[in-house]
Amino acid sequence: MRKKDANIWPEYPAEKWLEKLQNYREFQVLTAGIELDIFSALEEPVSAEKLAGENGWNERNCRLFLDALASIGYVKKENELYCNLLDVNDYLSRKSELYLGDYLLFWKEVTKLDDVAERVRKGPKKDVTYREDGSNSYDFLKMAQVAKTEMYTGRVQAFLSAMKSKFEKSVKIRTLDLGCGSGVMTAEFLRYFKNAEGWVMDQPEVTGFTADVMEEYGVANRCHILNGDFKIDPVGSDYDLVIASGIFDFVGDPAKMAKKIAKSLRPEGILYLDTHKVSDDKTQPAPCILGWLSTHLNGLDILQTDRGIVSAVEQAGMKKCKSAPEHAFTGYIYQKMGNSER
Secondary structure (H helix, E strand, O other): OOOOOOOOOOOOOOHHHHHHHHHHHHHHHHHHHHHHOOHHHOOOOEEHHHHHHHHOOOHHHHHHHHHHHHHOOOEEEEOOEEEEOHHHHHHHOOOOOOOOHHHHHHHHHHOOOOOHHHHHHHOOOOOOOOOOOOOOOOOHHHHHHHHHHHHHHOHHHHHHHHHHOOOOOOOOEEEEEEOOOOOHHHHHHHHHOOOEEEEEEEOHHHHHHHHHHHHHOOOHHHEEEEEOOOOOOOOOOOEEEEEEEOOHHHOOOHHHHHHHHHHHEEEEEEEEEEEOOOOOOOOOOHHHHHHHHHHHHOOOOOOOOHHHHHHHHHHOOEEEEEEEOOOOOEEEEEEEOOOOOO
């Protein structure tokens, strides 16, 4: 361990550590801006005086806050007027169809790590009890609502692009979406494949929102809502496509779920599979490991490795036929081999 010495430069730069504090401060400023809905007001140049007056804010502190936003590159300041950068307009203004503010605020609260040291010292909170399958670990309805837009930052596009490579546009297709959430994947699939028919399954507290999405997208007449627990309830059969996006962490035994999916598919049917790409030693990818840390510190233990999920799927008689590398997670396309239902 090197000692302090004014005559010797440090062997390792300190910026790696000092930048963490800056990143933390920047995120605090960002989420404060979202809470104030300040970015919706900055699509066109506006002065701090006008913005403060219209919202009943303290003018001096409003100006200081806007200067802070300008310093970290969220807004630009010219002639005492402030205006969003273009990407801020896209993602942080409520006027945009791609608004992600509520998504960021939701996950800020759900994954906050304010009490990590306390949890390490004392273990899980005594008043927090998770079911073994994690089915009460999150507000899944709220998650579905805030993720509806986030899906369009690449996840839906990757899925639909992959499906276009596997199915002819005019053919009849039966598709099942397990743990569908908002149902956006199925909704977009049905909008593109006009002869397709969809089934979506999730908890009853979620599927009311799913049904609304299907109405909004104009595909409700070709989409069937299944309320229930896909681990134990019947899911149907003879599907051409099953979508399993991020569900395998909540299934308990991956092998059992993989066999159930294989049984629901027709011979040579397709499985679109997403995992969180968790490494065997559960140290990567960092966003996933840190995102689950708050619940894990309180006793949840359901995260599955990518290798474990893939192995279960392949042992159930499915063969990988294509990857979707542009997906936010790890996108795999599997095909059921013959009549295999191992």
